[in-house]
Amino acid sequence: MPEQLVFAMEVFLNGLMAGVMYALVALGFVLIFKASGIFNFAQGVMALFAAMTFVGIQNGQVPFAHLINAIFGTKIHYFGWEVYSVFAILLTVGVMILLAWMVQRFVFRHLVGQEPIILFMATIGLAYFLEGVADLMWGSEIKRLDVCLTDNTCLPQGINLAIDEFTFEIFGYGFFIDNLDITATIIAILLVTLLVVFSQYTKQGRAMRAVADDHQAALSVGVSLNAIWILVWSVAGFVALVAGIMWGAKSGVQFSLSLIALKALPVLMLGGFTSIPGAIIGGLIIGVGEKLFEFAIGPMIGGATENWFAYVLALLFLVFRPQGLFGEKIIERV
């Protein structure tokens, strides 16, 4: 019996860690949805784009190498240098801010006051455009992503941060946790703390909450909607970068990374589209739920429940509590 219990605990803990990864993606959706009412279908692709840009910069890849080579008949692919992870992250943040500015300047500035469905369609277009740009810029092969999490190559000799996995004993049974998951959890906690401090205690954060609440009122207290939307897309780009790096480190940087957005959907339906704590708790519930379900019920019905569990749970929520656990109640005044 204790063996079963320890195993269940391990499944539970691993579920929590997986949930953190889902929550990281869901956070980006919530940020943009709250501030501008746009459901950003491109959030997953943004994570992919950020991860590819990060790896590309880190490896000293020449952007648009294929395009340049095809036009000029050259054969350049790499600059021949490698960039430290820290600088690569900073540069990628710069690229994501530039992207935020461009998205606002060339797309959403022209769609102010349009129906939500039109804004949503625009983000679908953005998703495919961005996927194409990512392909053209960095190539389509699968890449390894190292950020001192899975190996020690980027750290001075003698310091060892990277343990592939973490094992200890309870009741004489081995207990196993993936090291990357622990790092992801710590980073997610830091990120959420940072977001809360930013939105509660800074002038820009206060302006951001104001815009999220009421556009007209925000204008009347001197807040530029345009500036705040660029800021929000930048923050969402930063969150996408963090999510992209964590997922990329887990499963390699490849185009299927953009599909993690689909895993974020049930998380959002559970937590509510407008709640940051909701995104986190929703992620945890889905993570733990699907692992425990697979562990307890899976063997009875032939397994592979992880593929559909989250969506069925989301469907149930849509029927019985459409605003999610923490979302604002939808009241239609007639």
Next chain:
Amino acid sequence: MLDQTEGYVTADGRKIGGVVMEMKNITLRFGGVEAIKDISFDIREGEIRAIIGPNGAGKSSMLNVISGFYIPQQGEVWYKGAPRPPMKPFEVARQGIARTFQNIALFEGMSVLDNVMTGRLTQMQTGLFAQAFWKGKAEAEETENREKAEKVIDFLEIQAIRKTPVARLPYGLKKRVELARALAAEPTILLLDEPMAGMNVEEKEDMSRFILDVNDEFGTTIALIEHDMGVVMDLSDRVVVMDYGKKIGDGTPDEVRSNQDVIDAYLGVSHD
């Protein structure tokens, strides 16, 4: 008659200064409809200026022109002695023109205090990075803004609901919170869009008292739109009367009251 350059002294002895804002031949169209037709008037420093008129007269449109929500097709808005280029509403707000809305535009999810604090946004100077790395300066600024906000809250007697989320407040108090937010910006001109709409007699009396007190205590110039003739005549120093987008009267409450066009507009004479 009014002295055009020097200002004037009101019946109750307050000194009114020079012109702070002047509307020159403003025309505003929506498609083929002229909401405002060639209207000119001025607002003087320290006065309470009212814009009145029947429904659909173009009063709210006029307020929206002043606060930058509408850009007129013709005419100029002069502010502090210079013509103002076409501006976004947030830029107008940053120039020191605060406003309230007819249908209340508050941040429903925030507490009363947070709402009033957003009124201080135009006054905050410290940048994002300074706030992150220069804690002392950001904190000093936050404290100062907080004190100013608390002062306004005290003044409008809403201390008891400081921490209450705005969504839970009754209508009359929401109007007062909106006034507090506008006031927290320490505006040069305060624009009030029907501050007493939908209030009962007692709430109207409170609001009138606050408007007079604000003007008296802070010397704030106030321009307001109001339906209720009685209230307007008691409150304001000078009144512009609009009807069908045109100005039909301008002067002290007594002058306006005896103006035949105004009487016709309010009592209903057929327009041909």
